[in-house]
Amino acid sequence: MNFKKILIASILVLSLTCTAAINSTQAFSLGSLGGIIKAGGIAVLVDTFSGQLNSFINTLTAKNGVSSDYATKVVPVITVGNGTYAGAAQVTGPQDLVDQTKAVLQLEGDFSGDRFRVKALIPINTKTATNFSRVQGVGVSAQIDVKI
Numbered sequence: 001m002n003f004k005k006i007l008i009a010s011i012l013v014l015s016l017t018c019t020a021a022i023n024s025t026q027a028f029s030l031g032s033l034g035g036i037i038k039a040g041g042i043a044v045l046v047d048t049f050s051g052q053l054n055s056f057i058n059t060l061t062a063k064n065g066v067s068s069d070y071a072t073k074v075v076p077v078i079t080v081g082n083g084t085y086a087g088a089a090q091v092t093g094p095q096d097l098v099d100q101t102k103a104v105l106q107l108e109g110d111f112s113g114d115r116f117r118v119k120a121l122i123p124i125n126t127k128t129a130t131n132f133s134r135v136q137g138v139g140v141s142a143q144i145d146v147k148i
Contacts, residue, residue, distance in 0.1 A: 042146050043076055046088040050074040057090050057142045071095040072141065077121070078129050079106045087145055091123050093138035101135045103127045 046053075054074045061067045070092045077087045089104040107120040123138040 042087060045146060046074065046076045046144075050088070053088065053144055054090060057144075061141075068092055068141065071098040073098050073101065074144065075101055075103050075123075076127060077104045077106050077143070078124075078127070079108065080129055087143065089121060089140050089144060090142035091135075091138050092141040093123075093135075097135055097137045100125050101138050104140055105129060105132065 050073070054072055057074070058067065058072060071094065072090055072092045074088050074090050077089050091098055091101045091104065093101075101123045103124055103126065105122045105124045107122070109118050110116065111118050121140040121143070123135040123140065124132040125135055126132045
């Protein structure tokens, strides 16, 4: 693993922890500076640990008898509306299509008032929420939340 990436991720996590402690009475929104820093830290963590997360998920599914013969990869999740990284997801499918997948686009909405919360997870070919294409033939096999 690249020492520089680990150092940067550690510094970001430390700065987020300090910022959260100082602002413990205020919640972060992704529109605030703290939210932007938090999202950037998650993006670095996803890039740094994507291989290890992918191996862990593959081991977990194999251990429980639900593994797949398809290729897998962990990519960042982008939530529409703010264009920031929000977490990570494992995608699965044929190797050439998984290689084309750079992120998962998350669309959120409420159904039947607020009785149901719906999240659509769509594999896309770029790490931005603009000028992207859906990667057909790739599915989302796991969602990863990062505790901050």
